[in-house]
Amino acid sequence: MARLAKFVLGDGSSIVAEVDDDSFESPRSVMRGGGVASPEFVVKANETFDAALDRVRYAAExxxxxxxxxxxxPDEVAVEFGVKLNAETGAVIAKASTEANFKINLKWTRAASNASAPAPKE
Structure with a gap:
């Protein structure tokens, strides 16, 4: 079930992200008349957003x-992957980019060698 998780940013502010996280119990509130409502609530993530993404950064590097x-x-390397946020474990690489909070496309192009550079004009 999707829940909301609050991730603290490096500057002390925070973002809230939707997470698939069944590890947190959903509080139940009783409505008048005996019905049960399941309120939307926010859980605090176990680590900062920056710390969660540091692991993804390390994996990419x-x-x-x-x-x-x-x-x-190769002359060029392109990697595309999805990152899914989890309140308990932080950022994880999603099994499919359609399930991800973020779709990330990284591209590196190898620098040309100095031998192929034109000679400087005198």
């Missing part, structure tokens, strides 16, 4: 390091 250190490295 590791992927780039591994792919560019191939014997025959």
């Amino acid at each position: 590791t992927m780039l390091d591994r792919l560019t250190s191939l014997t025959r490295p």
Whole structure:
């Protein structure tokens, strides 16, 4: 079930994100007449937004390091993945980008070697 989680940002402000998180019990409130309503509520995330994304950043950097250190490295590397937020575990790479809070497309282009650069004019 989707819930709302509050992630604190590095500057002390916060954002609220929708999370699929069944690890938190939903409080139930009783309405007059005996009916039960399930109010929308916000849970506090266990870590800051910045800390959650640091792990995603590390994963992207590791992927780039591994792919560019191939014997025959590619001229260009493009990676697309989804990031899903979870109040308990922070940011996780989603199994499908359609399930993600963020769809991230990273692209690295290898710098041209100095040998192929035109000689400076004198």
